[in-house]
Amino acid sequence: MNGALSTLVLTAISGAGFVWLYGAAGEAVWRTAPGYFATLALRSALVWAPVMVLSLANLPRRWTKVVW
Numbered sequence: 001m002n003g004a005l006s007t008l009v010l011t012a013i014s015g016a017g018f019v020w021l022y023g024a025a026g027e028a029v030w031r032t033a034p035g036y037f038a039t040l041a042l043r044s045a046l047v048w049a050p051v052m053v054l055s056l057a058n059l060p061r062r063w064t065k066v067v068w
Contacts, residue, residue: 002056003052006052007045010052011041011045013045014041015037015038015040017042018041019037026045
């Protein structure tokens with residue numbers, strides 16, 4: 001669940017970031033092809049996916065170490 005939520009949030013943030021980086025041209029592209037920014041966001045997810053997978057894989061290890 002944590003991984004799916006993280007993926008959705010990061011994809012939405014990166015898509016919004018690409019719209020912002022495109023500036024005035026971003027509005028024109030958004031009107032004609034809004035899916036273009038979704039594909040850019042998914043392509044950037046390929047870069048961050050290994051980092052997120054490794055981070056999520058190490059979470060349960062920290063849950064077992066409880067100091068009382």
